[in-house]
Amino acid sequence: MKLMYLTFQEDAPLYLGVKNKIEGQVGAFEKLGYEVTYSMWQGNTFQFFGAEPLKRSFDSSKGIMKQLTRIAYEYLQKNRFEVLYLRLDRISFDMLRICRAARDNQVKTIVVEIPNYPYLTDYIRNIQYAKTLKTRAVTAAKVAVTVADDRLSGRKLKQYVDAVVLYGNQADSFFGVKAMNGDNGINIDGITPVPHCGDLHKDIVFLGVAGTLWWQGYDRVLKGMSEYKKKKPDGAPALKFVLVGGDATEMPEFRALVDRLGLTEDVTFCGFKKGKELLDIYRTVDVGVSSLGCYRRGLTACFSLKAREYSAAALPFLYAYDDAKLGTDTPFALKLPNDGTTVDMNQVIAFVQKCRKDSSIAQKEREFAEKNYDWKIIMKQVLDFAKASVNID
Structure with missing residues (x-):
């Protein structure tokens, strides 16, 4: 069975710990019987590693996330997987579009991971770091759009997603989708x-x-x-x-x-x-x-x-x-x-x-x-929760 671990994570020294986590989870999925593809970006290249590799260039001087989500959408239209595992900072209509493309291409199970829950506080906090009234107003407007996008798109999440893994405060549901609290692991x-x-x-x-x-x-x-x-x-x-x-x-x-x-x-x-x-x-x-x-x-x-x-x-x-x-x-x-x-x-x-x-x-x-704390133990619990485990010896 094939699993796509879709991330929009930048591969940079500042995020070395996150990269190690993603690669640890990928290794665990492989040990659990999946052929795994995963994604990260660096510079002006969005790269898919593993079973279905691909490199796509983009313009890093503008709208990075819009470009990355469009590449991911097209990729999932063309490549078939049984499981889609999405690591997201928040929910958006672009993310729903990706999930819809995956479903249309016969993905059986979609799992969303939220690494910092609750997360909207982080966006709202950006307003206080603006140094002038003008930048504060601009930042506040952008934050308002982000929050609205998350709240409105989240209402439709249960149409596409089977399970959510939350890292942070305790919760058993997320926008109406069953949720479990995740645990970090290591190799x-x-x-x-x-x-x-x-x-x-x-x-x-x-x-x-x-x-x-x-x-x-x-x-x-x-x-x-x-x-x-x-x-x-x-x-x-x-x-x-x-x-x-x-x-x-x-x-x-x-x-x-x-x-x-x-x-x-x-x-x-x-x-x-x-x-x-x-x-x-x-x-x-x-x-x-x-x-x-x-x-x-x-x-x-x-x-x-x-x-x-x-x-x-x-x-x-x-x-x-x-x-x-x-x-x-x-x-x-x-x-x-x-x-x-x-x-x-x-x-x-x-x-x-x-x-x-x-x-x-x-x-x-x-x-x-x-x-x-071994990743294989932890990710087995996630797959069992989402009812997506592979039966292997």
Whole structure:
């Protein structure tokens, strides 16, 4: 059976985590018995990889999404699949047109994935970042059109879509279509566990890995480090922070915060890293920082891909959101408040030292990741929910 995983995702360093997720899901679909084609764009080329490959050029200087959706529409008219899996930021009439083309070409099952739910808050928030009254008015008008397109087209979604996978807040339906809350996964075999550190006197090093920074909430950690540094008792461990990634547009403000808090010598900027380079950095740190800023997007629940990677690497981590897989008694994960409060470093230090004292925690964390976070397990649940599973040995 053939499956089309249609995305309009840009292949760029800023979105490396998203690309890894898409490729992980593709690999899982293949392991589950499908011949898979998937799409991404880069520069001025929209490319379809896998079972039914294709490259199409477009004009990247104007109306990118309109051009991409038109290419996808024509592609699905000409190529037949049993399952269409759509990753969408929102619903639109262009998306409905694509679904209609797929149905007309005998697609049996259509599944929509929404990576950030609820998502309209993100669009509305763009208004406040406009710098002048004129740009604010223009932005507000564009947002109004976007919201209207989503709300009106969404009413017809159930005519074409069989199931929806929501990443974010809990819901069992989406515009009248049955919905399940998705979970992020990883390729477990691609991540080697980091060595366990049992030295209670060693400095504690935080690791943050992200493209976009503002909703990761790393500033909460920096403020906590600054307060701790001012009052650090003699003999207590020093705190360091390593940042991998970071959107170029946000980095000046982030660096300015580091300087303002007196942490210039305590924060290391590594740029974007992947593969062996990233795994080598994992070996030098003590605690990962998953998202601490979900509240900034109006989210209470999150399924952080980075937390899954930390878990596979047996690296203890911090998080600040609801995650059904993580309980208050999870020994390798410390849950913090989902708000703008400064991170209590004494609480974090106690957590890290507890993990250092108990070498069995690392093994428990790795086994937990193998059981809960492998993409094949997660995508099998999605296909079963959509009633689109292939019967294979």
